[in-house]
Each structure stands twice: as C-alpha cells, then as structure tokens.
Ligand SMILES: NC(=O)C1=CN([C@@H]2O[C@H](COP(=O)(O)OP(=O)(O)OC[C@H]3O[C@@H](n4cnc5c(N)ncnc54)[C@H](OP(=O)(O)O)[C@@H]3O)[C@@H](O)[C@H]2O)C=CC1
C-alpha cells in the first residue's frame with residue numbers, strides 16, 4: 147500500500163512521517179510555504195523521543211502523482227477545508243479507500259458523497275504544526291491512538307485491518323472497531339474545549355472561573371448527545387486503552403502552545419474548525435430543542451477571533467458568559 151496524506155500538517159505529518167520511518171511508502175500532500183519547505187529540507191518530525199527526518203516525496207495535488215490501485219488516501223485537513231480537498235481529489239481518486247483522520251463527526255459523510263470506500267479515524271494524537279516543514283508530537287512512548295472503522299459503521303474489512311497493521315508497526319495504537327463514531331462523538335465532546343482554549347486560554351489554578359467554564363461546555367455537549375440518543379465512549383474507557391502507552395511529555399526546545407484551534411489562530415489561517423465542533427453541538431441542540439448557550443457563544447467568538455486575527459486567549463470568562471447570555 148502507498149499512503150497519500152492529504153494535509154500533511156500536525157496530524158497528517160505525524161502519521162505520514164511515522165509510516166515512512168517504518169518503511170511504508172508515503173506521499174505528503176501539502177501547499178504553499180509548507181510544501182516548499184518539505185521539498186527543500188524534508189519533514190522535521192520532533193517528539194519526546196527525539197527528532198526524525200524521514201525522506202518522503204511531496205505533492206501539491208493529484209496532478210503531481212501517478213495514482214496506483216494500491217493507494218490509500220488519508221485526509222487530515224481541518225474540517226472547514228474538507229470539501230475543497232475532496233473536490234480536488236475525487237475526480238482522480240474516488241475509487242480509492244479514503245480515511246478521515248480528523249476531529250468532528252461530519253467528514254465521513256462529506257467524503258461518502260464523493261468516495262465509495264470511506265473509513266473513520268478517531269484521532270488521539272496531540273501534535274503541533276506552527277512552522278513550514280516542522281511537526282511536533284507530544285505523546286510517548288507511542289505517538290497516538292487511532293481508532294479505525296468502516297463508514298457507514300459495520301464489521302471491519304480487510305483493507306482497514308491491513309492499514310491498522312501498518313499503523314501499529316509505526317508507533318500507533320490502532321484498534322479496529324465496528325463503532326468508530328462512538329469514539330468520534332466522545333472525542334467531539336473533548337474538542338469542545340478547542341475553541342474555549344483558543345479564545346479564553348488554558349484553565350489553571352490561577353483561574354477557577356475558567357476551569358468551571360470548561361466543565362459547563364463539556365456538560366452542554368454531553369447533555370445534547372444524551373438528548374439526541376447518540377452513544378459515546380466514556381473518558382475512563384479511553385484512558386484505560388491509552389494506559390501507560392500514551393502519556394503527554396515535553397519535547398526539548400518546543401513550547402506546546404495548545405490544541406489545533408489555537409494553532410490555527412497562531413498561524414493566522416483566518417479560519418477555525420469551531421463550526422464542526424461546538425457548531426455540531428449547537429446544531430444537535432437546535433434539532434433536539436436543548437439550549438447550548440456556551441457552545442453557541444464559543445462558535446461565534448472563535449470565528450470572530452479567526453476572522454479578525456485576534457490573539458488567542460484574550461477573551462475573559464466574563465465576556466464569554468455575557469456573549470452567551472446575549473445570543
Ligand atoms: N493538532 C492536533 O493535536 C490534533 C488535531 N486533530 C484534528 O486533525 C485534523 C487536522 O488538524 P491539524 O493536523 O492540527 O491541522 P493542520 O492545520 O496542522 O494541518 C492541516 C494541513 O492541511 C493543509 N491543507 C488544507 N487543505 C489542503 C489541501 N486542499 N491540499 C493540501 N493541503 C491542505 C493545511 O495547509 P494550510 O496551513 O495552508 O491551511 C495544513 O498544512 C483536524 O480535524 C483536527 O481537529 C485531531 C487530534 C489532534
């Protein structure tokens with residue numbers, strides 16, 4: 147199999163880099179300054195275990211490649227970029243298996259409109275990409291946990307089992323499950339914090355009010371999923387699987403700035419994933435008549451921060467609460 151990683155940023159760069167290090171054939175798909183840096187200096191993959199520099203070919207789109215029947219596409223762009231990426235690749239590759247290694251729960255459905263063989267991946271892989279050519283991962287001794295499953299859900303097929311075996315050889319825990327969305331909905335609840343961190347900053351002992359807000363944002367999400375009858379794995383279930391195999395560690399010389407949404411703000415991308423994270427809870431809340439004021443306020447605030455290029459963490463908890471009350 148050859149793995150074509152569409153969106154070789156934090157998650158895509160880590161998955162592609164590790165697969166390449168383990169001897170699998172990989173192509174990294176990137177754009178702009180990142181593509182240029184990968185071509186010129188290669189991928190620099192930093193982790194608690196050290197720095198790796200796997201040699202990986204780079205493409206900017208399907209035109210740069212001769213696609214093969216054994217190709218597997220791994221989509222790892224932020225959800226707001228999913229449709230554009232799918233539209234670029236589908237005319238050439240809609241017959242190939244496509245894995246959505248992304249947060250949120252909507253990418254698989256978007257992909258299935260254009261690709262016949264879609265798989266979901268629940269991505270537990272704390273990673274950072276702030277500069278062209280560089281990716282850092284923060285878990286050790288394994289790099290991440292990737293639950294894999296067919297979409298629509300059902301018994302695993304041979305393709306996904308082979309992919310899981312390659313990932314397991316490359317430093318990932320890669321359970322193949324018949325209910326990948328149950329894991330992805332659990333991850334969605336934790337990712338409600340992405341926007342809160344991006345606009346208000348990280349909670350800590352100095353800021354108990356913010357700590358409370360985190361709890362309230364998660365509670366809104368869990369309540370909505372309950373009202374919608376959507377099952378999701380418990381935090382204990384996830385933690386038990388990770389065990390001692392995936393612990394957060396420091397990486398010498400790298401400051402961990404926060405989750406993927408904070409990174410979007412710091413890179414000045416102008417967009418953020420909140421419509422598919424907090425916005426998913428807001429949508430489900432509206433469909434099931436459950437109020438979601440905090441997630442609605444976060445969706446509004448995070449989009450404003452991205453659009454206006456505001457510095458992450460500069461909204462106070464009181465301002466966010468006022469915004470929630472005003473919507
Ligand atoms: N970072 C993390 O710790 C984790 C992230 N996730 C999830 O993984 C997904 C990816 O996030 P993450 O890796 O952080 O995002 P990044 O922004 O680091 O990486 C995505 C990359 O895809 C590129 N890209 C976007 N569209 C295209 C395209 N059409 N063709 C080629 N490249 C493209 C982006 O380029 P550009 O910069 O130019 O937009 C960027 O380099 C998200 O759903 C996120 O929520 C899940 C777990 C952990």
Ligand SMILES: CC(C)(CO)C(=O)C(=O)O
Nearest residue numbers: 249270271272405406407
């Ligand atoms: C919460 C975290 C870091 C966990 O992997 C994540 O999913 C993200 O940054 O989007």
